[in-house]
Amino acid sequence: MIGNASSRPSWFIQIIFTAITFLSCGGRAYGGITSTFIRSEWPSVDIPFDNEAFAVPKGDNAPQQVHITQGDYDGKAVIVSWVTPDAPGLSIVHFGTSPERYPLSAEGTMTNYSFHNYKSGYIHHCLLEGLEYDTKYYYKIGEGDSSREFWFQTPPKIGPDAPYKFGIIGDLGQTYNSLSTLEHYMHSGAQAVLFVGDLSYADRYQYDDVGSRWDTWGRFVEKSAAYQPWIWSVGNHEIEYMPYMGEVIPFKSYLHRYATPYLASKSISPLWYAIRRASAHIIVLSSYSPFVKYTPQWMWLREEFKGVDREKTPWLIVLMHIPIYNSNDAHFMEGESMRSVFESWFVQNKVDVIFAGHVHAYERSYRISNIHYNVSTGDPYPVPDESAPVYITVGDGGNQEGLAGRFRDPQPEYSAFREASYGHSTLEIKNRTHALYHWNRNDDGKKVGADSFVLHNQFWATNGRRRKLKKKHYLMSLVGQTVAY
Ligand SMILES: [Fe+2]
Secondary structure: OOOOHHHOOOHHHHHHHHHHHHHHOOOOOOOOEEOOOOOOOOOOOEOOOOOHHHOOOOOOOOOEEEEEEEOOOOOOOEEEEEEEOOOOOOOEEEEEOEOOEOOEEEEOEEEOOEEOOEEOOEEEEEEEOOOOOOOEEEEEEOOHHHOEEEEEEOOOOOOOOOOEEEEEEOOOOOEHHHHHHHHHHHOOOOOEEEEOOOOOOHHHOOOHHHHHHHHHHHHHHHHHHOOOOEEOOOOHHHOOOEHHHOEOOOOHHHHHHOOOOHHHHOOOOOOOEEEEEOOEEEEEOOOOOOOOOOOHHHHHHHHHHHOOOOOOOOEEEEEOOOOOOOOEOOOOOOOHHHHHHHHHHHHHOOOOEEEEOOOOOEEEEOOEEOOOOOOOOOOOOOEEOOOOOEEEEEOOOOOOOOOOOOEOOOOOOOEEEEEOOOEEEEEEEOOOOEEEEEEEEOHHHOOEEEEEEEEEOOOOOOHHHHHHHHHHHHHHHHHHHHHHO
16 A cells, blocks of 8 residues: 555565556556645634624615525526525615616515524525626615625636636635635635535534524625625535424525525436536535435436536536545545445546545545446455546535544555645636646645646547647637738
């Protein structure tokens, strides 16, 4: 095994083994890093209710907890959601392309729910449709002196070379570490968040505080989520199966508060769906909904993969909560059930990258697969596989459960980099062949890049297609010269 220095055999065996492994990876270096970075951290406690991070906006019944998400399949619609605390108010969004001028409006729906004795505010979801691509929109919600104004930027039109920068955040919670992650993320320049589950950690509370902690979290993320879409996926902390409180409907709080455009991708559940944005096709899976063969999620995913068009959206990204490859002691092997069902599809469809959370640490895998494993004769170990995705765990948002600091020793061969620090990631798509990936640890106020690489597209970066692309660009440049002359 290749792992920590302390676990290595003699230098001779190590050299031989490294050479074999290097060759079996097609020449790519293969040996994981367990970061030795020493961090100082704030205690893993939630920020108090009365802290300014959760400030209630001024004004009678003023809209709060404002957040947006993509509202259709291709990025020409946005769902605006908010809560009015004391009275229903109007479910209307006024919007337009100039500040303080709102020639357009859309009417949404209002809902509320109870959780034990807690009664939620009035939760509004409003779909803004028919938007122009690559355009800044300003919007206003609420009435009179209590109205509030925000803005968002629509993505570029779906296209193979449309550049776009995504952020990836998971297991965020509402501690001072969460605040640090959010603030670092907001300086990253990313345009939309791919959120990999476990939002508020409100289920760590009991009785009425559960609902109240969803409210504080909604106000906490508003400074980002009201201005750019957060693409939601669910984690275990959204389930909230709490029979001792008489609450047994899974995902009750989450489903009332966080809308997703699941119907646009022909899903039957808000918990799993897909969107296309710029040059990316993003598939959101639910680790906590049935996914074995013939279940709705399985049948839906099979169809969704058939519809992926890498000529239009070269980047194929999957989000889920439980990581499939992870070498932390926390939640080790929990992703094995989904791996056994979906991994062969991920490989066949050449998924570029899979982001997950759940484990409160950072980890990145090599391109490996274990699709030849079977319970009687197959090889049970993951092997290098150039068609496999890179698996990245970003469950390090900073929630009150703290860091998962114990990694398995030695570091397994499939693990490329791992570190138990808080942070977030960004994926900056440059064109159809290349994207820049960064993991940023919070590092107590300083932004320090800790793991980064160039991600080559699994469809377009093959030699044959790259040559074809070069030839096409060369021919187009000749045409351009002819026109210029
Ligand atoms: Fe989790």
